[in-house]
Amino acid sequence: MRFLTFSLLLLSIHFSFSQDFNFSAIPKELLNNSNAVYRWDEIAVKVNSIDKMEYTIKKVVTVLNKHGNRHAYLGKYFDEQTKITNIGAVIYDSFGNKIDQIKKNDFSTRSAVDGFSLYLDDKLMYYNYTPIQYPYTIEFECQIETSDTGAVPQWYFLSGYLTSVEYSKYTITYPSKKFRPNIKEKNLDGFELLKTEKFNNITYEARNIQSIKKEELCPSFNEIAPILSVRLPEFSFKGIQAKVNSWKEMGDWINEELLKGRLELSQGTVETAKSLVRDIDDDLEKAKIIYSYVQDNTRYISVQVGIGGFQPISAIEVDKVKYGDCKGLSNYTRALLSAVEVESYYVHVEAGDEKIDFEDDFPDLLQGNHAIVAIPYKGQYYWIDCTSQVHPFGFLGDFTDGRKVLVVKPNESELVTTTSYLNSENLKRTSAKVNLDSLGGLEGTVSVQTQGIKYDQHFYLEGKTKKQVADYYKNYWGNVNNLQLESYSFENDRDSIVFKEKLNIEASNYANKSGERLLFGINPFNKNRSLPKRYRKRNSPFVIQRGFLDEAEFEIKLPEGFDIEAIPQSLHIENEFGTYKVSVEELENANTLLYKRYFLVKHGKFPKEKYKTYREFQKEVLKMDNAQVVLVKTKTN
């Protein structure tokens, strides 16, 4: 045993590349659509005990142009639990001649920045290398020691879009059967891959992976790229040990180790909470009041220190300063709910407008990046995001909707799918009554009513200043030149989650003149303004995550002294992507046009072959949305 470990260690240190760093040795097909080529990409993980793990990263990357430089980034993040024992790099020119060497002493250290946290205690060791020619090759090596066996490095055989791989290798070695890792293989089909398992060592090798190009509406990178997720059934994380084989056990661990004892509040605050819900019996009503108290009295500030990256700050601390991150605010809300005897659960979730599920058979701490709260009521869950000061109770919006999340319940933790907002639930109804004058100017009232995800996209207008609101409409209706917002009012119905905008607008020169004629778009206020991109060759399937329904009805009063020369025709399209219906009619004796539009796009996942048809559909819609009315001056004899 001892001998074996020793020899492995030797292997990992004196590893040598019997490789040609010459640029011309790269197979042609790997250069297509690539900014960088990973000639060699390897990580060797060695688990020594429950709280001792070391790993060595080695990569040789040839950068073809400036867009590939990030793949040659010389740096590594670390924290309290992690030590960089060695780091260094060698740079080669395109012929494989060594041109520079960077030693550990040349690297600098600075604090990590994530763009939204007030403070993080992670640090970064880095070296800024300036390429002096393209292509060039870096050989980067880095050795790490850590006690966080709960965060075994994942493996991306492909490091991103527009990069290819000549050789990629993942090795994990473990001391005994007890530590045999669970490995989840994702999207490995169709790649040249070799897996070997010895009694305490698992290795994956891949060769010649061509680059992938990111395309509009394509599934997330994680859904198409070959990836290994790796976890140990027994691990240590930030000094806390765990044994986890299911999401239930993961929930138990979170509950016992991270959440326990964090719900306590001062007597005064408990009293305050109770007084807020005095005379109310219904738990859901109570929960609504508590949530709105949290929204009115706290704000989101992220501070991540040590285990604080996973453990909430105690409710008592949040109560003192009235700010916290997602974990702290969720926990605080739960503390207040518990003070008024409403049951609630802490929820771990992967947030973002792209829906990403927790994996059923792979309980892993690193899958989530956000926390929310679930309130069970009459057999269903109501979800609240405590970091938002504006969202209505029970409304998640597109940040955490429709995806599998971990609901942490004492002894009954489970994966549950959050509320989804699909198709016609995402409704936008636009109506207008406007007058067109003889110079082409437009004036009148417009109203917009939104629900579901459309609500999420509109209701924040409520908090904007007058100038921001005016700028918003100028942009939102960018097709209407010279738009002036005369007045506006908003109505936010937080109970039924409907947002209503009522506006008075004016737009000079809306209609174009040409000689005796006036031309104007029949649909000023609910137009499809952009098309899905056209690809010469589409490679990936496409996904419509949520779908929506737009309904519009406009009455346009025409100026005196003009006759209608032409009006757009009616149209009805129905296909697997949705429905589009438009009609225009002349209201009798009113010199008024009535325009109606119905546009439904359904959620779904479609093969790449259908992309062209989908684009055709959108194009047809765009064309009809641009349809013009022609008026001509009445001839006076």
Add this chain to the structure above:
Amino acid sequence: MKVNHLIILILMVNLGLAQEVKFEKVSKEMLEEKFYVKDSSASAVVLARKVRIYYDYKQKSGFQVIRSVKERIKIYNKSGFGYATIKERLYKGSGAKESIGSLKGNTYNLENGQIVKSKIKGSEIFVSSLSKYRNEEKFTMPNVKEGSILEYEYRITSPYAYYIDEIPFQYYIPIQEEEVSVSIPEYFNFKTAVRGYLPVSPVISSKSAKISFTSKSRANQGLPVSEGNNSNTMYYTINTSTFYMKDVPALQRELYVNNMNNYRSAIKYELQFVKYPNSPPEEYATTWEKVIKKIYKNQNFGNQIEATRFLREDVQSIINGMVDNQQKTKAIFQHVQNRMSWNGIYGKYSNKGVKNAYKDKTGNVGDINLLLVAMLKEAGLNANPVLVSTRNHGVPLFPTREGFNYVVASVEEGDQIILLDACNKYTNVNLLPTKALNWFGRVVYEDGASEKISMFPKTNSKQMSMMNVNLKPNGDIDGKLRKNYTGQNAYLYRNSYNQIDQESYLEKVENDHGGMEISNYAVKNKTDLSKPIVESYDFYLESQAEVINDKIYFSPMFFDTEKENPFKLDKRDYPIDFAHPWQRRYIVNIAIPDGYEVISLPENLIMTLPENLGAFSYKLGKRGNTLQLKTDIQFNTAIIAPQDYAGVKELYKKMIEKETEKVVLSKI
């Protein structure tokens, strides 16, 4: 010259009594206020602000600069919550560093009709290391909600006595009342400059102060000590300037402004000289001559362009056989441009020395462009460095070393001066990167003398399009397009697209033009920097005309029609900054489909702005079955003053009306 007055005001000295900002007791009325009466769009407002800058003498370390800040902020709504987090970027050097100290503060809220105070702890400061030389220190106030009033005070102690940070008088939220005082011992002589549109006038006062020494040691900043005593006292004068301002409006962001900080009301201090009693004055900067001399004397500047011997051989082989100075200039420029790669770091000084940089083939801006000057000089050309402040760095207000952060090379040939920057692969003779096109630079001569030079290009950067279009009876078009880009347009094109593969680029162009289909694409001179970029291709694009019954309606510029006026505001306070003069021309030949005749054509239009600032023309003619459109828009100056704004806005409005006007065809 005119442009200078747009952003710099003359400091008027007022000898009256200073008004004082008082922090009155926070009242219920203040907490209940729902919006700011003078600016209802403000998400927060600074109710009171007091900044004091003064010197403190420590026997061990000498003078320190202290900035004490006290601010009271009212938060009206959630958009204002950001003002509850205070950030300071601070300098750290070897051993000495700046830091926030003595933090005190409270958040005031109204709870059930009672004023409730929540205290911030002095220990709640987060320190992040941004780089070797910079830390960021932050704190955030507790219990912040809509309606809260925050009040905090802290001190920043800096060991860098020769440096006073720029002091802003204006924020992105309104300031109701503020007082800034700067107290400086007589030993330090600073020059001040004020920027922004707001009138600022300090009240000047002075008082005497003393320093007592408890031992016989000689203080390290040259203060004299009388002999033989254990206790000595130095008397000196402190001069104080106090600025009091009321109702400072929020700084408003606008389009076509390169750097809002150029317009933010602020004061800047620049050390001129230090003079301790009985010792000669130590000069820092007083005039441009002296500032430039100082810069020149810095061993990372002047020395770098003087010691050129090591370049002799290489220079000789580059210019071997050349007689023409322009030819030599170009050859050396290209050599440096090809050999050197910029490491992304700015700076007017050479970082590692041009000799090392030359060997390593990489360096900062100083390394590369001073190397360029050195080589040009070695070749016998009349070459000199030009100090520049980049667009992000702002406009140098007055003689100051910190005012410049960039350097380029110049060559004088007769009465012509050529500017060169070898840090980018796509710059050229007299074509600098856009970031360097900022107001004035200073040419630095060998003796340290200098001269002002405008950084704005004199020639228009052009985009010229020539299009032949066949209009189909169904409203689709096909045709050929040829585009030329010169000057900054070519520079931007090369920087953005030269390293992207053609297929991705074409997909972008196709999608920018509503799904156009492009074939037979060709581009010329991507790497031949002396010539314009020339793109040409065949295209096909649907739905470019409205076909209604027997008529066809279309705007003759089709997909290149300008549709939206970027200038929407009624009035503008800041100049429009285009960075360089420019011109866009189109020639469109349209073959109208057989069996149709023209029944209506937009009329021609020519519009010019006074003083040849800009012009737009639109000429549409018909010959047989072909229409020819010529349009031309140009702005002949990089900067347009606010008083000319209305004209520019009107020109754009007319242009858009004209370009969107339709031609009408009818079936014969």
